[in-house]
Amino acid sequence: MHLVYPCLPYRPRTIDPLWEPEYEWARAQGLATGLVDLEENKAWVPALAAAAQPQVVYRGWMLTGAEYRQLGQLLPLAVPPAEYLASHQATGWYDAVAAYTFPSRFLHKPTELDFAGGREYFVKGLVKSFGADSIVSTQEQLAGFWARQDLPAGTPLFVRDFVALKPASERRFFVVRGHAYGANGAALPLSLQAAVVALRPRLFYSLDVAETLAGQPVLVEVGDGQVSDLKEWSVAEFGHRVLRALATAQPAS
Numbered sequence: 174m175h176l177v178y179p180c181l182p183y184r185p186r187t188i189d190p191l192w193e194p195e196y197e198w199a200r201a202q203g204l205a206t207g208l209v210d211l212e213e214n215k216a217w218v219p220a221l222a223a224a225a226q227p228q229v230v231y232r233g234w235m236l237t238g239a240e241y242r243q244l245g246q247l248l249p250l251a252v253p254p255a256e257y258l259a260s261h262q263a264t265g266w267y268d269a270v271a272a273y274t275f276p277s278r279f280l281h282k283p284t285e286l287d288f289a290g291g292r293e294y295f296v297k298g299l300v301k302s303f304g305a306d307s308i309v310s311t312q313e314q315l316a317g318f319w320a321r322q323d324l325p326a327g328t329p330l331f332v333r334d335f336v337a338l339k340p341a342s343e344r345r346f347f348v349v350r351g352h353a354y355g356a357n358g359a360a361l362p363l364s365l366q367a368a369v370v371a372l373r374p375r376l377f378y379s380l381d382v383a384e385t386l387a388g389q390p391v392l393v394e395v396g397d398g399q400v401s402d403l404k405e406w407s408v409a410e411f412g413h414r415v416l417r418a419l420a421t422a423q424p425a426s
Contacts, residue, residue, distance in 0.1 A: 174251060174420050175218055179233035180210040186217055192233055195403075198412045204420050209233075209247065211240060216247045230377060230419050235261070235300065235400045251422070252376050257397050260378040262299040263331045266395040273368045274392040277333040283316045286332070293335035308335055336391070342384040343393060345404040347411070349377055349418040356406040362390035377419060 178196045181187045186208055188196050199206050207218030209231070221227050228251040231244060242254050250257075259265030267277055275295075286294060293310045296318055297303060303322065309315045324330070346353045346361050353361040353369055361369070365382060372378065377398035385391055403411055 174422055175205040175207055175221055175224070175227070175229045176416060176419065177207040177209050177216065177218060177229050177231050177233075177248060180208050182210075182212050185210055185213060185215065189233070194408045195232060195412065195416075198408050199416055202412065202417075204416060209244065211236075211243060214243070214247065218248065221248075231399045233400065252397070252399060256375055257399070260372075260375055260395055260397040261400065263394070264299055264329070266372065267331075269371045270368045270392055270395065273365055273371075274394070275333045275336050277331060279329045280332050281327060281329050283312070283319045285312060286315065288312060295333045295335045297331050297333070299329065299331055337386050338391075338393075339384040339386055339388070344382050345401065345406065346380040346382060347377070347398050347401070347406075347415045348372070348375070348380060349398075349415060350422050352418065353380065354414045354418070356404075356410060364390050365392055368392055376422060 176199050178192045179189045181189045188208060196206060205218075205220045205224075207216060207221065207229070209216040218229065221229070227249050229248040230251050231248075236244065236257075238254065238258055241257050244250065245254055263277075264279060267274070271277075288311055291310070293308055294315070295302075296307050296309055296315070303318075306318065309318055319330075344355060344359060346355045346359075348354070348369055351369060351373055353366075355361060361380070362382065365380070368380070372395065379396040379398050379401035381393040381396070383391055383393050398415075
């Protein structure tokens with residue numbers, strides 16, 4: 174498996190500084206690496222042609238579906254576009270792991286919600302949140318939120334029951350071919366391991382996990398591992414545990 178990183182825009186063959194530490198770690202360890210420039214629609218992966226089963230894992234900036242398909246025209250991606258979106262966008266993963274995360278729904282307009290008893294909701298996009306004002310506690314706030322975002326018609330929002338979390342409890346796990354890795358050797362909580370089974374056969378994705386105020390582990394969200402940042406991980410531990418696992422991962426049968 175080859176690891177490919179983004180170039181600095183309009184600087185061919187120059188690694189983007191944000192990804193340089195990870196790229197240089199992988200090169201120093203002798204892992205097969207390369208660079209890609211989607212602005213110029215070019216890729217430089219020296220060892221790819223000699224590989225028996227050439228496949229590439231991208232590690233870089235978030236890409237839209239169209240950009241990821243463009244990447245797939247340049248390189249033999251180990252994670253096909255449909256699998257990328259299935260981890261990157263909430264519509265691709267929520268149904269599979271609904272039992273392990275906050276009750277949620279996808280809305281295309283500010284539909285009437287139940288705010289009785291002080292109930293609140295966290296409103297976000299399919300990939301990103303909208304910042305500090307994303308928690309709504311009345312129907313009027315929901316309508317106002319919708320208006321402020323000025324969303325194109327038909328754009329869905331991911332509306333989640335708001336659940337208070339224990340401060341500083343969120344952790345990022347990376348999953349490679351069904352095996353979850355946590356920073357500093359942390360193990361995925363037993364109560365969430367069935368979520369990994371539910372997300373098979375994805376090659377590479379991330380799980381953000383936190384604890385409720387009562388100490389119950391809960392899955393916050395899923396992400397595509399190729400575009401997930403390291404959060405609490407060091408580059409060295411991520412490299413030794415996750416990049417090495419990727420480098421030796423077998424293609425899907």
